[in-house]
Amino acid sequence: MRRLVLILALMFPLLAHGAAISEYDLKAAFVYNFASFADWPPQAAPGMSVCVIGKDPFGRALDALEGKVVKGQGLTVRRIKTIAEVRACRILFISASEEKNLPRLLAAVKNLPVLTVADIDDAAYQGVMIGIAIEKQRITFEINASAARHASIALSSRLLSLARNVYSPP
Amino acid sequence: MWIFQRFADCVRSAVVAALLVVTATAGAAPPDTRQALIELPLEQLLNLEVYSASKFTQKVSEAPSSVSIVTADDIRTYGYRTLADILKRFPGLYVTYDRNYSYLGTRGFARPGDYNTRILLLVDGYRINDGIYDGGLIGTDFNVDVDLIDRVEFVPGPGSAIYGSSAVFGVINVITKKGRDIGGFEVSGEVASFDTHKGRLTYGHRDDNGLETLLSASSYHSRGKNQFFPEFNDPATNNGVAQNLDHDRSDQFFTKISGGAYTLEAGFSKRTKGIPTASYGQVFNDPRSETIDEQAFLNLKYYDKLNSTLEMSASINYGQYKYFGDYAYDYPPLTLNKDYALGRVWGGEVRFLETALERHKLIYGAEYRDDYRQVQSNYDADPFFSYLNDRRSRRSYGLYATDEFTISDAWILNAGVRRDNSSTDQGITSPRIAVIHHWSPQTTVKLLYGNAYRSPSAYEKYYNDGDNTMKINPDLKPEKIGTYEMALEHYLRNDFRVSGSVYTYRIKDLINLVRDPGDDLLVFENTSTADATGIELVAQRIWNNGTEWLTSYTLQKAEDGVTGARLSDSPRHLLKMNLRTPLFNSAWQAGLEVQHISDRTTPIDGTVSSATVTNLTFVSERLAKNLVLSASFYNLFDENYADPPSLEHCDSLDRCLNGITQDGRSFRLKLTYRH
16 A cells, blocks of 8 residues: 555656646736836826846846737837936846846836836835735735835736735835 | 766766656646736636746755755645654655654664754744754754645755755754734634544734734643554553553743844744653553653844945844653662753844855854753652762854855856854854856756764764763764765756756764673664665646646665664665645645655664555535645555664663554544634
């Protein structure tokens, strides 16, 4: 009996199978949703450009969003090298590689009408508008409402209600 | 030249291991999957499970060897009760329990009666190994409740180039949860076989100013079973039954407060364990036989970025370890002998991480440790007679630097060295060099050579019982190990990882308990060497429904370097399997664990047979709001097995144990409520 359990257990990966959803395919879909649930002030950059700063983790996943129409605007994806390029962006996706640069990046985009999204644990607490995390193999996100408010970006109540946590110190 | 020969053998084995790894890389998701994801409402996206590549590799970057991790989620799903339970899951680790202490075996090496002195045990960076025995306690005597552990990282291989003494076979770093992980109050209660109860109360919080608090207290008590020892089966000694002597009680307190750049941690634990085995020549079945281990520590840490390329961390810490042992001897008359040890230590450390030079990541630092009180005493209670009253102290400091040089996208060179000096031993230099090669996006190869060492403990140098059976050896030197290692890591698909490693090591000046033929007294001496070679293979796969499978196999050969004899308590094979899967639409999680250990020899030329132990746990979070229920079955198939005893497992009538019987099937029911 014991031996049978051992053998069956060892063979398990050969018996079961399933196609995994890749983390960044799903995260790209989240980015798309964030774009649809945000309202930018009139002085925001024209177009709907999503900019990625840092080491791009998406591969092809984000490019699938190219050309999608969000709020009447065609979505474009850009990889930016320096934070100075952020003025042309509506959404700034800060990749995990920039964890240590986070305070510097946030200082550079302060009060600009750019929706900051970071792929960094605890980012919303540190001042990023939307922080994405993985919890028990599901994607979750946290919102820093006061950071969005300072940038005059309105996030829909539906988005706020789905967030795991909303930080809004006065 | 032996080591080159061995290394060549290793390389051959590694090539075979590599051939077993058949590349079958899956492609990326097809574009239509991506389009479909975008169409889904956000609510549904939140419910999709993903496979995360980072899960395999999170936060273990500094390590040039194959690092393994156990997370809080694993601890819950597999029903782990102690740190020893957690460590048993790591490839190549095994635990020997003599019903008093738990001893960790690594890479085929487990000295009988050695209090885990060759593995460095850290809690959030603080060194747990005490100042008297240099031991890291891992059973119910470990000083942090396993429910407070966020993750445990095991870095196998020589670690002295960064950590100094004790990191001979590896470093275990226990990382505790943060206040925000608890987020309120948590109450947990459990009942288990052998009349066992445990309770825990934890509070955790982070306020808007960033002040984070965690406070926790736990209490555990087990009456234990009456243990039967066939070796002592005689009407004169209660037919071999130790009555009410497997009792185990432990209390733990832990707190962590952090704000800004500072974190303060404090812990206190006390464990009392009955000794049913009549070890060290005691009278069998005397109700007074027990040991108490008490640990307290305070650790203040500072971490800050000084500028964009320089990070600094520093800590000052204080630790105290106390041990009380009550042993019943029949001189005659029947007398209670008391063993006592006290170790007080304070220390400090400063470490920098410098990234100013392009392609270089430089870590350097200094560590100071003052074992300002090392007390050992031994006396008879009534009539009072003192055999030992020894006071020592020891100061040591170390300087180290390690550079991680990214030569190109494919090649990384990691080289480091540490120099340790102390008031008692000669200075020691521990180098380590590793080459990491990213062969392809799926495959990484690592080559490592390192030296590590362990300073003799105060116990090994100065313990004696008035020269009745044991004498001191102040000239004892540190023991040293040289290790070669090659590791290969490969992703068959992005959710299916395999890895293999081959190692060979030699320990020189091994500290060993021997009998001096001149005066027939026991003494620790640097007399022997030990050689070992081993292979570890690991496969891990994750499915998108949350199912995870992990298997490891270890083949190892460890022998005495002089006689060539197989080391005692050194199994040839270890086979482990962990499988977790959601059941009933994720209402329950099931965790199945199967561990096989091959036969082991005992120090008195006996053998304990191989064993396969199966554990099964079911966990549900969905029965009621804020409530987590778990039900565990340990040793599900009631395997009857024993661990090898050390030489000290003989009673007052000179009858020695051939094996120490382990627990049969047992159950545990646990409820945790969060508010």
